[in-house]
Amino acid sequence: MAVHGLDRAAAPEAAKARAMLDEIHGTWWNVYIGGPRSKGSGWTPDRVRQYEAQGITRFLLIYVGRQGGDVPLLTTSQGRQDGDEACQIAARFGYDAAGTPICLDLEGATFDKSEQGSLNYARGWCHAVRAQGLRPGVYSNPRALIPLARDDGPDWVWVAAWVSNKVDPNADPHRIPHHLADDLWANAGQRAWQYAGRIRNEPATVGGLEVDINVADDGCLVGTGHPTEGTTGPGSDTSTGGWDEMATKEEIKDAVREVLREELKVVIQGDPNTEDGGAHPHNLRNINRTATAIKQKVDAD
Numbered sequence: 674m675a676v677h678g679l680d681r682a683a684a685p686e687a688a689k690a691r692a693m694l695d696e697i698h699g700t701w702w703n704v705y706i707g708g709p710r711s712k713g714s715g716w717t718p719d720r721v722r723q724y725e726a727q728g729i730t731r732f733l734l735i736y737v738g739r740q741g742g743d744v745p746l747l748t749t750s751q752g753r754q755d756g757d758e759a760c761q762i763a764a765r766f767g768y769d770a771a772g773t774p775i776c777l778d779l780e781g782a783t784f785d786k787s788e789q790g791s792l793n794y795a796r797g798w799c800h801a802v803r804a805q806g807l808r809p810g811v812y813s814n815p816r817a818l819i820p821l822a823r824d825d826g827p828d829w830v831w832v833a834a835w836v837s838n839k840v841d842p843n844a845d846p847h848r849i850p851h852h853l854a855d856d857l858w859a860n861a862g863q864r865a866w867q868y869a870g871r872i873r874n875e876p877a878t879v880g881g882l883e884v885d886i887n888v889a890d891d892g893c894l895v896g897t898g899h900p901t902e903g904t905t906g907p908g909s910d911t912s913t914g915g916w917d918e919m920a921t922k923e924e925i926k927d928a929v930r931e932v933l934r935e936e937l938k939v940v941i942q943g944d945p946n947t948e949d950g951g952a953h954p955h956n957l958r959n960i961n962r963t964a965t966a967i968k969q970k971v972d973a974d
Contacts, residue, residue, distance in 0.1 A: 675846055676700045676894075678733060680867065680885040684715035687723035693880040694729065697840045701731035701894050703887070707762045708737035708778065709755070718766050731894045733831070733865065733887075734763055735812060737778040739794060747783075747790030752797025759798070760805040768895050774808040774862075776831055776893075781814030791817060796825040803828070810893060812867075815852045822857045829893050830858050831865040835885075838877040844868050844888040862892020 678701035679693055690702060704721060705713025721732065736759035739746045756777075763775050777798050784791040795811055802809035811821060812831035821827060834852040846864035847855060858864050869877045869886035876883040 674861075674891050675844075675888050676731070676891060677840070677842075677844075678702060678731070678887050678889060678894075679879060680733075680887055681882060682713050684713070684720050685880075685882065687720070687727045687729075689880060689882075690724055691727040691729055693882070693884070696879050697886065698842070700729075701733060701889070702729060703733045703735055704766070706734050706736055706759070706766055706775075708735075708759065709743070710740045710778075711737035713737070721766060731891075731896050733776060733889060733894055734766070734768060734774070735776045735778050735831075736762065738798060739783075740780055741783045741786040744787045744790055747787050747794040749793045749797035749800075752794040752799075753801040755794075756798040756801025756809070757805070760802060760807055763807070769807075771806040772808055773895055774810055774829060774893050775802060776810040776812050776829075777827075779811055779813045779817060781817055781833065784813060784817035788820075792820055795821055795827070799827050800825055810865075812865075815849075818853065819857065827858075829863040829865070829890070831867065831887075831889070831893070833867045835868060835870040835872055837869045838872045838875050839869060840877075840879070840886050841868065846888050846890060862890045865889030865893045 677694075677697050677699035679690075679697070679699060680703040682705065684690070684702075684705075685693065694700065694702070702724065705711050705716045707713075724732075736755070738755050739751065759775055759777070760769065763769060763773065768775075777795060779791055779795050795817075799809035799811070808828045810829040810831060811818060811827040812833060814833050818827075818830050818832065821830075830853075832846070832849055832853055834849055836850070844866065846866035847859065849866055849868075865887055866889070867885050867887045871877065871883070877886050878884065879886070
């Protein structure tokens with residue numbers, strides 16, 4: 674299912690954000706969680722909670738990575754470092770469940786300035802995010818996304834291709850005319866489309882504020898307290914296992930010891946219907962990490 678949402682660098686007040694979504698019959702906001710080139714303002718975990726209090730419970734998470742002024746840093750290794758940071762920031766927002774979608778902002782102008790560097794950086798970023806058990810996505814123009822459509826590329830994409838400055842209830846991220854072939858990222862949960870913005874110097878406005886208007890597969894979004902399901906790309910080792918049982922600390926330690934011997938990756942889930950939402954190390958849920966990372970969580974308690 675595709676749903677409409679809004680993107681604006683400066684976060685509106687919560688009540689205003691709700692009214693703007695109502696105006697377009699939308700359900701989600703893009704959240705600028707951070708990154709070295711982020712120009713987002715006002716996007717904090719507290720602001721997201723305020724949105725939730727207004728009934729906004731779906732979000733797209735974006736990390737603004739290195740851009741055209743950082744050409745020497747457009748490398749695979751830097752991409753991996755930034756991917757790790759993106760996962761850490763997402764966790765501070767409360768989104769670290771296995772399968773959580775998180776997106777890298779790679780501007781088209783950056784790709785134009787350094788095509789191979791941009792691809793190396795994006796693939797490194799995706800590799801790191803996937804290794805943490807999250808679902809990596811990339812936001813960019815089609816010309817930068819198409820070369821990423823292979824192993825080590827994103828599990829999903831947010832396509833920047835403006836065709837209007839008005840809301841279109843019939844916009845479909847899987848039908849982007851003349852921009853992205855339908856057979857690329859073709860499955861449910863693999864596409865978002867930023868289709869409306871400033872065209873010929875005429876902005877897209879909602880509620881009197883300039884915005885970009887989008888439509889996205891539900892699987893590209895995070896939701897309050899719920900791991901997001903979606904289709905993973907090649908190389909993803911995310912697994913949810915289909916169970917949700919309480920685990921004691923000793924059971925977790927035993928699992929870690931076994932995993933360390935076998936050098937495997939695991940998912941440990943606990944009961945989400947607890948006061949802390951399953952976030953305490955005694956009640957780990959929906960966490961896909963290397964055995965070392967899980968052991969650090971346990972030992973820190």
